[in-house]
Amino acid sequence: MLLLKLVRRMGKTISEKILSEASHSDAYAGDIVVADVSFAMAQDGTAPLTIRALEEMGIDRVWDKEKIALVFDHNAPSPNEGVSKLHAMMRNWGRKQGVILYDVGSGVCHQLLPEQGHVVPGSVVVGADSHTCTYGALGAFATGIGSTDMAAVFASGKLWFRVPETLLVSVNGKLPEGVYSKDIVLTVIGKVTASGANYMAVEYEGDTIRELSVEARMTLCNMAIEMGGKTGIIAPDSKTIEYIKEKLAENQYQVFSSDPDADYASMLEIDASDLIPVVACPHAVDNVKPVVEVEGTSVDQVYIGTCTNGRIEDLRIAAKVFKNNRVKALTIIVPASREIYLQALREGLIEIFVKAGAVVCNPGCGPCVGTHQGVPSPGYTVVSTANRNFRGRMGSDEAEIYLASPHTAALSAIRGEIRDPRSER
Amino acid sequence: MIRGKVWKFPSDVNTDYIIPGKYKFKTLDMKELAKHAMEGIDSEFAGKVEKGDVIVAGKNFGMGSSREQAPLVLKYAGVSLIIAEDFARIFYRNAFNVGLPVLICPGISEKVDQGDVLEVDLEKGKIVNKTKGTEISASPIPQFLLEVVDAGGLAAYYKKHNRFPWEKK
Numbered sequence: 357m358l359l360l361k362l363v364r365r366m367g368k369t370i371s372e373k374i375l376s377e378a379s380h381s382d383a384y385a386g387d388i389v390v391a392d393v394s395f396a397m398a399q400d401g402t403a404p405l406t407i408r409a410l411e412e413m414g415i416d417r418v419w420d421k422e423k424i425a426l427v428f429d430h431n432a433p434s435p436n437e438g439v440s441k442l443h444a445m446m447r448n449w450g451r452k453q454g455v456i457l458y459d460v461g462s463g464v465c466h467q468l469l470p471e472q473g474h475v476v477p478g479s480v481v482v483g484a485d486s487h488t489c490t491y492g493a494l495g496a497f498a499t500g501i502g503s504t505d506m507a508a509v510f511a512s513g514k515l516w517f518r519v520p521e522t523l524l525v526s527v528n529g530k531l532p533e534g535v536y537s538k539d540i541v542l543t544v545i546g547k548v549t550a551s552g553a554n555y556m557a558v559e560y561e562g563d564t565i566r567e568l569s570v571e572a573r574m575t576l577c578n579m580a581i582e583m584g585g586k587t588g589i590i591a592p593d594s595k596t597i598e599y600i601k602e603k604l605a606e607n608q609y610q611v612f613s614s615d616p617d618a619d620y621a622s623m624l625e626i627d628a629s630d631l632i633p634v635v636a637c638p639h640a641v642d643n644v645k646p647v648v649e650v651e652g653t654s655v656d657q658v659y660i661g662t663c664t665n666g667r668i669e670d671l672r673i674a675a676k677v678f679k680n681n682r683v684k685a686l687t688i689i690v691p692a693s694r695e696i697y698l699q700a701l702r703e704g705l706i707e708i709f710v711k712a713g714a715v716v717c718n719p720g721c722g723p724c725v726g727t728h729q730g731v732p733s734p735g736y737t738v739v740s741t742a743n744r745n746f747r748g749r750m751g752s753d754e755a756e757i758y759l760a761s762p763h764t765a766a767l768s769a770i771r772g773e774i775r776d777p778r779s780e781r
Numbered sequence: 782m783i784r785g786k787v788w789k790f791p792s793d794v795n796t797d798y799i800i801p802g803k804y805k806f807k808t809l810d811m812k813e814l815a816k817h818a819m820e821g822i823d824s825e826f827a828g829k830v831e832k833g834d835v836i837v838a839g840k841n842f843g844m845g846s847s848r849e850q851a852p853l854v855l856k857y858a859g860v861s862l863i864i865a866e867d868f869a870r871i872f873y874r875n876a877f878n879v880g881l882p883v884l885i886c887p888g889i890s891e892k893v894d895q896g897d898v899l900e901v902d903l904e905k906g907k908i909v910n911k912t913k914g915t916e917i918s919a920s921p922i923p924q925f926l927l928e929v930v931d932a933g934g935l936a937a938y939y940k941k942h943n944r945f946p947w948e949k950k
C-alpha cells in the first residue's frame with residue numbers, strides 16, 4: 357500500500373509544479389504553501405482598499421515597485437466625483453511608491469499584463485480581480501485575491517495558497533465553422549456548473565487547444581472562475597513562446613507541464629467536432645443553451661469587448677460581420693487595450709464599426725460592471741461577449757444578459773435578434 | 782461564543798447580489814455601502830438585519846468577483862457569522878481578512894430555518910440551534926485564520942504582531 361502511494365505521488369500537475377517551485381517545497385494538492393509572487397496587480401475597484409489596508413498595517417514601502425501595477429479600467433474615465441477621488445488617491449499613492457501605473461485608456465488589466473510582458477510562464481501571478489486566472493493561458497499559475505491579501509503581497513512579495521486539485525479538460529478534434537473558444541468554455545461551464553470546479557485548477561489540453569491562438573486560450577482561462585476555479589491553466593507550447601519572445605528573455609521564464617501520471621480530481625473529455633454555438637442565458641453563467649434554442653429573441657443592446665473577448669482577433673471576427681451592414685441594436689465596442697485599439701485602427705476595423713453605427717469606447721472594462729459606458733434599460737435584452745450575466749451585473753436588475761462569442765454577438769447586432777453564426781454563411 | 786438570529790439564503794449568492802457594482806466603486810465608506818447589503822437578492826435585508834445576526838446559505842456563497850466590499854458590507858450591516866454549505870474561495874479568504882468569520886457546514890440549509898436563533902462556538906465548530914434544540918457540527922476553521930479573525934482582520938493582525946500569520950516568528 358505504502359509503495360503504491362509513493363509511486364502515485366511521483367507525478368505532478370503543472371499547478372503543483374509551479375507552486376512547488378515558488379514555495380521552494382515539494383507540494384501536492386491539499387498542501388498549504390507560502391509562495392513567492394512574480395507580479396501583482398490591483399484595479400480601480402480593489403486598489404483603494406489595498407492602499408487603505410497598507411496604511412492600517414503601517415507599511416509605507418512596497419516590496420518591489422517594478423513587480424506591482426495599478427490599472428485604471430473598471431470605471432475609466434470616471435463617471436462621477438466619488439470614483440474620481442479614488443482614482444486620484446491611487447495615482448498619488450502609485451507615484452509616491454513608483455509602481456507601474458496603467459492610467460485611464462491603457463486597457464483592461466487582464467489584457468495589459470500578458471501584453472506588456474508582466475506574466476512570466478512558470479511563476480505565480482496574483483491580481484486583485486477574480487479574472488486574473490486569464491494568465492494561465494501562458495502557463496503561469498495566476499489567481500484572483502482580495503484587497504487585503506493584495507496588501508500582504510505588496511508588502512512582502514509572498515502569500516499563502518492551498519495547492520489546488522485539478523479538473524483536466526481535454527478537447528480534441530476540429531472546431532466546426534462558427535464555433536469559437538468562447539463556445540468551448542461556455543459548454544464546459546454548462547457541464548461543470550458554477551460551483552463544479554470550486555477551489556480547483558482547470559487545466560486544458562488536447563489538439564483543439566494547441567490549434568487555438570494564445571488569445572483564444574485566454575478566453576478559456578478567463579472563465580475558469582465562473583466554475584469556481586482558482587485558475588485556468590494551459591502548458592506552454594511553441595505558440596506561447598512566440599507570444600512572449602519579444603517581451604521576456606529566455607532565462608526569465610520556465611516551461612512546466614503536467615506529468616503523464618499526475619493525479620487529477622476529475623476529467624472531462626470534449627469532442628470539438630460535436631460543439632455548436634452556445635449562449636449563457638439570464639441570469640447565470642452555467643445556464644448554457646444552444647444558440648438555436650433562443651434564436652429570434654429580440655435584442656436591444658450588444659456589447660463586444662472585455663477581458664474575455666475584446667482582443668484583436670475578436671474585433672476582426674466582429675468587423676467581418678459588420679462590414680457593409682448597419683446595426684439594429686445599440687452596439688458598444690471596446691478594444692481591450694490601447695495596442696489593440698491602434699491595431700484595429702491600422703486594419704480599418706474601427707472605421708467599419710463606426711460606419712455600421714456602433715459606438716466605439718476607449719479601452720477598459722466598458723459596460724461589463726454596470727457603472728458606465730452603456731448601462732442597459734430595465735427590460736432590455738443584451739448580448740454580451742463578457743464573462744458574467746448575473747442579475748444587475750450591467751447596472752439594471754431588470755436587464756436580461758446573454759453571453760456569447762463575438763460572432764454570435766455581432767450577427768445579433770445587425771439582425772436585431774439572437775442569431776446562430778451557422779445560419780448565415 | 783456567537784449568538785444570533787438566522788437569515789437564510791439559497792446557493793450561488795454572488796458578489797453582485799451582496800453589493801452591486803454600481804455602488805461599490807464610488808466610496809470606501811462601508812457604513813454607506815452597507816445600506817445596500819444584499820440588495821441584489823433581498824431589498825429588505827439591509828433595513829432589517831440586526832447586530833449579531835447570522836447568515837445561513839447554500840453552496841458557493843460569495844461566487845464571482847474578488848471585491849472585498851462584499852464581506853465588508855455584511856460585517857458593517859451587523860452580520861456576525863456566515864455559515865454555508867461551502868464558499869467561493871476568494872470570498873472565503875476575504876471574509877477572514879476583514880475579520881468576519883465564516884463556517885463551512887455541509888447540510889446546514891436543511892437544519893436551520895429563517896429566524897432560528899443559533900449559538901456558535903467557532904473554535905470547536907459547534908452550532909447549537911436554540912430554536913429547534915439541535916446541535917450541528919461544522920468543519921473547524923484553520924488555527925491561523927481563527928487568529929486573524931480574533932485580531933479583527935489581517936491588517937489588524939499585522940499591526941499587532943508586525944508579521945503576517947504565515948510568516949515565522
